Amino acid sequence: MARGQAHDVDSLREIARQLRIDSLRMIHLAGGGHPGGSLSAADLVTALYFHEMNLRSEEPDWPDRDRFVLSKGHGCPVLYAALARLGYFDPQHLDTLRKFGTILQGHPDMNKTPGLDATTGSLGQGLSVGLGMALIGRLDRRAYRVFVMLGCGELDEGQVWEAAMCAAKYRVANLTAVIDYNQLQLDGTNDEIMPLEPLEDKWRSFNWNALRIDGHDMPAILDALRAAREHEQGPTVIIAKTIKGKGVSFMEDQLDWHGVAPNAEQLEAALVELGP
Amino acid sequence: MTTAAPKRELPTRHAYGETLVELGREDDRIVVLEADISKSTQTYRFAEAFPDRFFNVGVAEQNMMCMAAGAAICGRIPFVSTYAVFGSMRACEQMRTSVAYPKLNVNIAVSHAGLTAYDDGVTHQAVEDLGIVRSIPNMTVLQPCDAPSTRKAVRAAVEIDGPVYLRLTRIAMPILYDDNVDFQIGKAIRLRTGGDVTIVAVGDMVFQAREAAERLAAQGIEVDLLDMHTIKPLDVDALLDSATKTGAVVTAEDHNVLGGLGSAVAEALGEHCPTPLLRVGLQDTFAQSGSYGDLLRHYGMDASHLVEAAQRVMRRKQ
Numbered sequence: 001m002a003r004g005q006a007h008d009v010d011s012l013r014e015i016a017r018q019l020r021i022d023s024l025r026m027i028h029l030a031g032g033g034h035p036g037g038s039l040s041a042a043d044l045v046t047a048l049y050f051h052e053m054n055l056r057s058e059e060p061d062w063p064d065r066d067r068f069v070l071s072k073g074h075g076c077p078v079l080y081a082a083l084a085r086l087g088y089f090d091p092q093h094l095d096t097l098r099k100f101g102t103i104l105q106g107h108p109d110m111n112k113t114p115g116l117d118a119t120t121g122s123l124g125q126g127l128s129v130g131l132g133m134a135l136i137g138r139l140d141r142r143a144y145r146v147f148v149m150l151g152c153g154e155l156d157e158g159q160v161w162e163a164a165m166c167a168a169k170y171r172v173a174n175l176t177a178v179i180d181y182n183q184l185q186l187d188g189t190n191d192e193i194m195p196l197e198p199l200e201d202k203w204r205s206f207n208w209n210a211l212r213i214d215g216h217d218m219p220a221i222l223d224a225l226r227a228a229r230e231h232e233q234g235p236t237v238i239i240a241k242t243i244k245g246k247g248v249s250f251m252e253d254q255l256d257w258h259g260v261a262p263n264a265e266q267l268e269a270a271l272v273e274l275g276p
Numbered sequence: 277m278t279t280a281a282p283k284r285e286l287p288t289r290h291a292y293g294e295t296l297v298e299l300g301r302e303d304d305r306i307v308v309l310e311a312d313i314s315k316s317t318q319t320y321r322f323a324e325a326f327p328d329r330f331f332n333v334g335v336a337e338q339n340m341m342c343m344a345a346g347a348a349i350c351g352r353i354p355f356v357s358t359y360a361v362f363g364s365m366r367a368c369e370q371m372r373t374s375v376a377y378p379k380l381n382v383n384i385a386v387s388h389a390g391l392t393a394y395d396d397g398v399t400h401q402a403v404e405d406l407g408i409v410r411s412i413p414n415m416t417v418l419q420p421c422d423a424p425s426t427r428k429a430v431r432a433a434v435e436i437d438g439p440v441y442l443r444l445t446r447i448a449m450p451i452l453y454d455d456n457v458d459f460q461i462g463k464a465i466r467l468r469t470g471g472d473v474t475i476v477a478v479g480d481m482v483f484q485a486r487e488a489a490e491r492l493a494a495q496g497i498e499v500d501l502l503d504m505h506t507i508k509p510l511d512v513d514a515l516l517d518s519a520t521k522t523g524a525v526v527t528a529e530d531h532n533v534l535g536g537l538g539s540a541v542a543e544a545l546g547e548h549c550p551t552p553l554l555r556v557g558l559q560d561t562f563a564q565s566g567s568y569g570d571l572l573r574h575y576g577m578d579a580s581h582l583v584e585a586a587q588r589v590m591r592r593k594q
Contacts, residue, residue, distance in 0.1 A: 063351075110349070110378050118349060119378040125370055128339045132354075134347020136307070139328060140350070159370075162339035169330075 007050050009218045014045040014087070016218075016236050018263050020247045021274050022081035023092060028267040029120065030098040031273070035104070036257040037151060038078040038161020040182040041213070044240055046223040048147055049082045052229075057087040066144050067117040067133050071181060072151030073107040074259070080104050080113065087116030093195040124157025126150065127177060134175040134235075145174045145229070153185025156194045161206070168207035171234040177208075178226070180215065182244035188257050203237045215240025248273050285448040289387040291423035293318020295430040298350045300326045302532075303434070309333060311439055316446075317357040317387050337362045341384075345355045348380035353434055359393070360386035360402030360443055364409050375439050376414045383433045385442040389419060389454060390530030390558075391572065392445040392480055397565040402443075403558050407535015409441040410508045416461060417508040419443035419479035422452040425505060428459035436461065445480055447568055452482065464511040466518075470498025473586045474518040474525045478504050478537045480592035481528035481556075484572065488582035497586065507537055512544045519551040524589045526554050529584055533557040552592035557575045 004192045007015065019042045027033035049055070053066040070079050077097060084091040089103065096102035107121025117133075120126045130148035137144050154160065167175055181199070183190050190196050203210040209231045213220045223238065228236035244258070245251025248270040262270060299306050300322055307329045312333060315318040323330040333340045337358050344354040356363065363386035364371070376384045386405070393400040409415050416436050420429040426444065433440035457465070467482070468489050479483035484505050489499035500518045504511065519525050525545065528538040538555030545551045558575055572578040 058577050069346075085348035115390070117352060118346070119374065120368060122373040122426075124338075124529075125342045125374050127350070128342030129346040129371075132348075134346075135331065136347045136350040139307075139352075158338075159338040159342070162336035163342075166333050166336065166339055166343070169334075249517050 009199045011220070012046050012050055012218050015050050016042045017247070017274055018085070019078050019081045021271060023077040024248070024262060024267055024270050026077045026081065026094050026097040027261045028264070029095050031261050032098055033077055033261055034259050035251060035262060036184065036254070037072060037075040037182065038241040039246045039248065039251065040151065040244045041075045041076050042246070043216050043218060044149065044178055044180060044222060045078050045082050047218065047225060049086060051222060051241040052225040053147065054144065055086070057115065062089070062090060064142055064144050067130070067146045069126045069130040069133070069146065069148045070120050071148050072110055072123065072154055075149070075151070075180070076108050079108070083113070083115040086115070088096045089113070097229055110219040114172070117179065122204065123154040124159040127160055127163035127167070130175055131163050132173060134172040135170060137174055138172065145167025145176065147176050147178060147235070149178045149180060152179060152181045152183060152190055152196060153193070155179070155196055164203065164206045164208065173232045173234055175235040177230040177235065177237040179239045180241050180242050182242045184237060184244045184258065188255065199239055204238070207234060209234060209236040210239060211236065212239045212241070214240035270272055279539055285450045286423040286468055288423060288426040289316070289318050289444040289446065291426035292342070292442070292574040293321045295427045296322040297325050299431065301432065303353070304433070304504060305351065306355065307331065307347055307352045308355045308357065309344050311337050311358045311362070312336055317385070319357045331397045337367040338370050341367040342374045342518055344382045345374040345378070345380055348382050352383050353383070355383045355385050358383050359400060360405045361388070361400055361455050362513035364402060364405035368408060371409070371439070372412050376412045379414045379438045381437060381439070381444060383440045385444060386431070387444040388446045389443040389479060389497045391461065391568055392447045392530065394568040394571060395565045396449065397502060398562045401563055403563065404535065405443065406507055406529070406531050406537065407539065411566045412542065414438050415508060416440045416506070417433045418461065418506055420505045421447050421479050421503055422461065424451065424453040424455050424457050425459050427506065428457060432459065432461050436583065443479060449480055450483055455534065457470065459505065462506045462509045462511055464514040465503040465505065466501065466514070467503055468499050468501040470477060470500045471521055472497045472503065473590050474498065474503050474522045476504045476515065476525060476537065477528040477530060478507060478539055480530050481577065484577065484579045485528045487579035488586065489569050491579065491583050492504055492586055494504060497590070499586065503525065507540055510540045512548065515544055517543055519549050522554045523593045526538050526556060526582060526589055528577070530577065531555045531557050532560055534560055552589050555587045556582055556585050
């Protein structure tokens with residue numbers, strides 16, 4: 001999907017809905033995975049992969065493609081669903097998530113899944129990986145951009161802030177961090193476990209361009225991505241307020257849906273809510 | 277095997293820094309990441325020659341390791357430089373998950389191996405790193421003993437498809453080899469041929485082992501001496517050939533005897549050719565500040581202790 005041939009807002013909303021359905025089906029079949037963080041990231045992943053990023057799914061190694069690093073690797077079902085929909089691999093693979101011999105590992109493995117740009121899932125490492133990519137893109141005089149999606153609980157990791165300082169030092173304008181800010185981490189709310197606010201101030205004090213948006217408002221997401229693209233002085237962070245489990249009422253904002261697969265009955269109820 | 281009489285000496289980190297500059301001229305893909313100790317690791321030489329390809333990320337080794345992963349994914353050949361303590365332990369899981377798991381061509385070149393960090397004390401003496409990095413799949417682990425073999429090792433590391441951990445010394449090492457030394461990853465270099473006892477040595481301990489072998493020769497004991505510069509993949513063939521011939525083995529490493537060369541040799545002998553073995557190195561203890569020579573003597577790692585170990589292990593031959 002090359003930027004400019006992108007879908008309109010309604011089509012993007014429909015794709016996000018499909019990615020949510022695919023994610024829940026996959027996690028149900030796998031009997032394990034992370035529904036909450038897949039659903040919270042669905043609109044952001046859709047906006048990136050189906051609108052903003054310059055990609056050639058028929059040429060996964062295209063040197064000038066934009067890169068995406070899912071630092072919150074546990075959200076990979078929604079990313080796998082997006083890659084399948086874009087044609088990087090046969091969607092039948094989605095049924096094999098987490099199963100022996102699968103190309104879709106429990107956390108992203110760049111050597112097993114076509115279309116993945118990095119191996120991730122150990123929290124705190126992805127922004128550094130993306131920074132390395134962005135610096136090399138600049139060194140190679142290539143126009144590609146690098147997007148790194150971080151979880152909010154992940155911001156507890158000190159390495160994120162090492163990378164934040166370093167990205168500002170090198171003024172890497174081709175690096176954009178997107179925070180899936182659903183305000184829940186495994187053991188509780190961010191406020192209970194490790195308060196993050198004032199979050200924009202933190203990033204601004206690290207000399208980043210910081211934007212705060214509703215991470216389920218498709219036009220707002222597209223606007224923020226455009227603003228990040230147009231900001232040429234350094235890296236941009238998009239702090240996208242999201243709802244864990246977004247789209248399924250009984251999963252929304254529920255800590256218990258961080259890392260539990262829906263059973264058949266729960267899946268059916270969820271699919272009814274998400275629509276046909 | 278080609279050797280030259282020791283005529284001068286150089287820390288292996290200096291040979292690394294010089295070779296990086298040569299490589300930088302030859303290959304645009306080489307980039308270097310450094311964590312604020314470039315004057316010590318010698319990457320400042322590369323920084324002066326190729327400022328665009330040098331990234332000093334400050335005292336932040338974890339970020340550095342993962343940045344190198346990103347650079348490798350985008351087609352570059354990164355060298356990551358720091359001290360062995362920080363490269364192998366501070367950034368351990370980054371090395372394991374972001375570098376070794378995807379099998380990226382990241383070369384982790386670390387100085388201040390073992391007691392060569394001498395008076396800096398325990399904080400800067402890496403005595404666990406070989407055991408740690410050896411247990412990580414996809415890793416190649418090297419510790420050349422002198423400057424010429426280090427130059428070859430740096431070049432060989434670039435050619436390896438996957439991550440390499442290259443262990444370097446803070447202090448000067450005698451020049452043992454000439455510039456044409458046949459350094460091949462995974463191939464031990466036989467420094468002496470003998471039939472009485474095998475000494476397998478790595479890095480700076482090669483020089484203690486050479487001295488021990490000379491003293492043993494004076495007693496009529498002929499040592500089969502291997503420079504096992506590649507700890508992983510271990511040259512099992514050379515080890516078994518020698519152990520079968522001599523029937524007694526001593527290992528010599530500037531490292532804890534748990535996890536490093538001694539362990540690797542014990543594993544190979546235990547599986548293929550059970551042979552009396554003594555492991556010379558730190559006996560599962562931290563060291564302390566002091567001169568390199570005082571530390572080797574105190575912790576039982578100098579040539580005299582190697583002579584004694586060889587004599588003891590020979591008495592266990594059947």
